Amino acid sequence: MTDVDPVADPVAELARVRGRFAELEREVATLRASEAELRAMFAAxxxxxxxxxxxxxxxxxxxxxxxxxxxxxxxxxxxxxxxxxxxxxxxxxxxxxxxxxxxxxxxxxxxxxxxxxxxxxxxxxxxxxxxxxxxxxxxxITEQMRHEQVLRDSIRQQELLREQEAALLQLSTPLIPIRDDIVVMPLVGRLDAARIDQAQDTLLQGIAAARAKAAIVDITGVPAIDVAAAEGLVRIARAVQLLGARVVVTGIRPDVADTLASLGELGGLVTRGTLQAAIRDVEAALRQRRPDRRATT
CATH class of the missing domain: 3.30.450.20 (PAS domain)
Structure with a gap:
């Protein structure tokens, strides 16, 4: 028995073509659905x-x-x-x-x-x-880049303000030598925690660098001193004493005296009414500390 040539069997050939056509239609339908999905995605x-x-x-x-x-x-x-x-x-x-x-x-x-x-x-x-x-x-991403630029500008501005603030702190806590062994620090304006810390650092470093024996802190230009600022002044005095130097605070007004008195223990804080009185005080103290170098015969 021999195989039947499909070409010789029109019915079989027609069935095969119809099957292939149906298969192609399904593929086309799938491609159209995929294309429609892609178009919808792109449109969104x-x-x-x-x-x-x-x-x-x-x-x-x-x-x-x-x-x-x-x-x-x-x-x-x-x-x-x-x-x-x-x-x-x-x-x-x-x-x-x-x-x-x-x-x-x-x-x-x-x-x-x-x-x-x-x-x-x-x-x-x-x-x-x-x-x-x-x-x-x-x-x-233009808006995003603009926002980032604004943020960078803001950060730079904040850094600049901090630098200026630090520079102002340095300027607002000057240390003035009036003799080789005596320095004066005049304070002006409000004394907050940052000013107190800056004053202490400047004073301690200046005394150590100049090998000063006495420091005068003048607060005549400070409008008001609260308990925190008064405690800060006492802390500064103790720190200076640890370096072996004498510290005197001048420019004490009645309200400031009341605040200092409320602290109780002042840690050896010495006060004088005026800068001139403070200078006389530290000069006298330093003379007493100097050894008598007169030769005896």
Whole structure:
């Protein structure tokens, strides 16, 4: 018994063709559904989507939703990036496209363009689509970049203010030598914790550097002193005494005296009414501390 030639059997051939046709219809239906899904996805995207080859030629410009400040024009199709972009931008783009193809991975690029008199910023991801083409998704990040710039400017401004504040603290706590062994620190303005700390650091470093034996802290220019500031003055006096130097506070008003008296223990804090009185006091104390060098015969 021999096999039947399907060509000789029209019924069998017709059934085979109909089956193949049905199969093709199903494939077409699947492709149409996939295409419709892709179109819907693109229609929902506000980013620009480009398909380019390794030479930077625009192969496809899928339509996406409006919303991006700039999208490539339809007439870009068939042109190369060097035909429509500034040379520097085109070179950078092309390098990233070829890197994405060579490394078979997504490459991100951030770039700016001047359009309609303003600088716009974009973030683009180039992803390999084949051996010679990439799909590039570009997103407008201008607002993000502007916010980041505002943040950077704000941080720089805060740093500048801190530097100026530190400089003002230095200027507001001057240390004036009136003799080789006596220094004066006049304080002006409100004494908060930062001013107290700055005054103590400046005074201690100045005494150590000059090898001073006495320091006068004048608070005539301080409008008011609360308990915290009074405690700070006592702390300064104790720190100076640990260096072996004498400290005298001048410019004490009645209200300041009341605040200091409320502290109880003043840790050896010496006060005088005027700067002149303080100078006489420390000079007398220093004379008493000097050894008698007169030779005896």
């Amino acid at each position: 995207m506000t980013d620009a989507v480009l398909v380019l080859d390794r030479d930077g030629r625009y192969l496809r410009l899928p339509e996406t939703a409006p919303g991006m400040a700039y999208k490539p024009a339809p007439e870009f199709l068939g042109k190369r990036m060097h035909d429509v972009l500034p040379p520097g931008s085109a070179d950078a783009f092309l390098a990233d496209i070829r890197r994405a193809l060579a490394e078979r991975r997504i490459v991100n690029m951030v770039y700016s363009r001047h359009i309609a008199g303003q600088e716009l910023w974009f973030s683009a991801n180039a992803s390999p689509m084949s051996d010679d083409a990439v799909v590039v998704v570009c997103r407008d």
